[in-house]
Amino acid sequence: MVAARHAKRKSLEMDYFRPSNLPEALDWLAREKGAIVAGCTDVFAATTAPALPGPRLDVTAIDGLRGISQTDDMWRIGGATTWTDIIRADLPPAFDGLKTAGTTVGSVQIQNAGTIAGNLCNASPAADGVPPLLTLDAKVELASRAGTRTLGLDRFLLGPRQTARADDEILTAIVVPKAAANGRSTFAKLGARKYLVISIAMVAARLVVTDDRIDDIAVAVGSCSAVAIRLSQLEAALKGQMAGPDLGDIITAGLVADRLSPISDVRADAAYRGDAATELVRRAVLELCP
Numbered sequence: 227m228v229a230a231r232h233a234k235r236k237s238l239e240m241d242y243f244r245p246s247n248l249p250e251a252l253d254w255l256a257r258e259k260g261a262i263v264a265g266c267t268d269v270f271a272a273t274t275a276p277a278l279p280g281p282r283l284d285v286t287a288i289d290g291l292r293g294i295s296q297t298d299d300m301w302r303i304g305g306a307t308t309w310t311d312i313i314r315a316d317l318p319p320a321f322d323g324l325k326t327a328g329t330t331v332g333s334v335q336i337q338n339a340g341t342i343a344g345n346l347c348n349a350s351p352a353a354d355g356v357p358p359l360l361t362l363d364a365k366v367e368l369a370s371r372a373g374t375r376t377l378g379l380d381r382f383l384l385g386p387r388q389t390a391r392a393d394d395e396i397l398t399a400i401v402v403p404k405a406a407a408n409g410r411s412t413f414a415k416l417g418a419r420k421y422l423v424i425s426i427a428m429v430a431a432r433l434v435v436t437d438d439r440i441d442d443i444a445v446a447v448g449s450c451s452a453v454a455i456r457l458s459q460l461e462a463a464l465k466g467q468m469a470g471p472d473l474g475d476i477i478t479a480g481l482v483a484d485r486l487s488p489i490s491d492v493r494a495d496a497a498y499r500g501d502a503a504t505e506l507v508r509r510a511v512l513e514l515c516p
Contacts, residue, residue: 244284248291248398252371255283256394264306265339267332268348286341291398301402305343305367310334312342321402323358323411323430330354330415330425343397346379349387349453356383356454357430358413361444363406367399368392376401383453409434409442410514414506418493425449426494427502431510435469438516445511450488450503457485460507469515477508 243260245251255262260281263269269278285291285306292306294315301321303312309328317325331337331345331354345355346366356379364379368391379400382390391397411432417423427449434442443461448454460481467473483500490496 241280242282242284244287246287246289248288248369248396251283251285251288251396252369252394255396256371258283259393262347262396264341264344265308265336267336267340268344285396296404299404301404301407302367303342303400303402305397305399306341307343309337309340309342309345313337318407319410320362320407320432321358321411323361323413323432324355326413327354327358327415327428327430330413342400346382346400347389347391347397349383349385349389351386351452351454352424352428352449353454354413354415354425354428354448357428357446357448358411359400359402360446360454360456361406361411361430361432362402363444365401365403366397367401368395369398370395374398380453380456385452406432406444412510412513414510416502416506424493427488427499427506429503429506429510431507431514433469433511433514435514435516438469440465440467440469440473443511445507447482447486447503447507450486450499452487455486457482457507459485464511471512471515473511473515474508477504477511479504482507 243254258281260283262283262285264286291304293304295302309331313325313328331340342355345353359379365376366379366382368375377390384390409432413430415428416426430446432444433440443464445457445460446454463476463481482504486500488496488499
């Protein structure tokens with residue numbers, strides 16, 4: 227009987243492992259090649275099976291993987307940081323767009339459990355966290371037994387449900403350079419209802435205004451392409467302009483909708499998504515003007 231209990235405990239350890247430190251997690255991941263879970267808000271919703279198949283690595287107890295900190299040159303958001311953590315954090319106004327996006331992620335219960343790394347690794351084109359993080363020039367920190375590497379978020383997200391994370395890597399943190407944490411930001415999302423909805427289009431914008439002129443600007447659109455994207459040509463057209471209502475005339479479909487590749491589905495057709503994205507960008511930028 228003792229042997230049977232030992233075998234069952236060993237089997238459970240292989241199928242589900244919740245370590246308290248990163249080296250143990252990386253060793254297990256290299257050995258078992260299992261899937262990583264945290265809040266499980268997407269994982270459980272994606273299966274109808276009574277149990278999750280295959281070995282699972284739960285990263286929610288790993289020391290240092292949850293929380294927000296800063297150094298002289300960057301902000302660091304641990305991969306297991308929840309949306310509620312982000313919403314409640316004392317962060318500069320440049321992070322307001324990310325906080326607002328957090329309030330649109332499912333319900334409060336989802337925000338309490340769902341993690342920022344899970345939102346990114348799930349790699350949905352409609353992931354709420356991606357546009358505001360793009361406006362912050364965010365990078366992801368990936369750890370394995372071989373070491374740690376850092377990738378720009380735009381290089382990490384390869385397509386729907388596709389990322390550059392290797393099987394033996396854990397997304398340990400999101401890093402935002404202090405140089406990109408300036409100005410004010412906002413986030414806007416269009417859906418069939420206010421909560422518990424997949425977006426038709428969503429937009430994040432960050433502006434730095436000096437002497438009534440746009441000194442720096444970042445604009446990103448999600449749900450309208452295979453991955454959320456920055457609108458670099460629009461940013462170039464707006465930089466240096468007087469911050470005011472006349473900006474609305476510069477924000478045209480040619481600089482927004484024509485740079486996207488939306489699909490048609492049950493929520494909206496491609497043309498409507500393009501029109502919606504253009505209007506959302508216009509509203510977001512004008513909202514941030516003094």
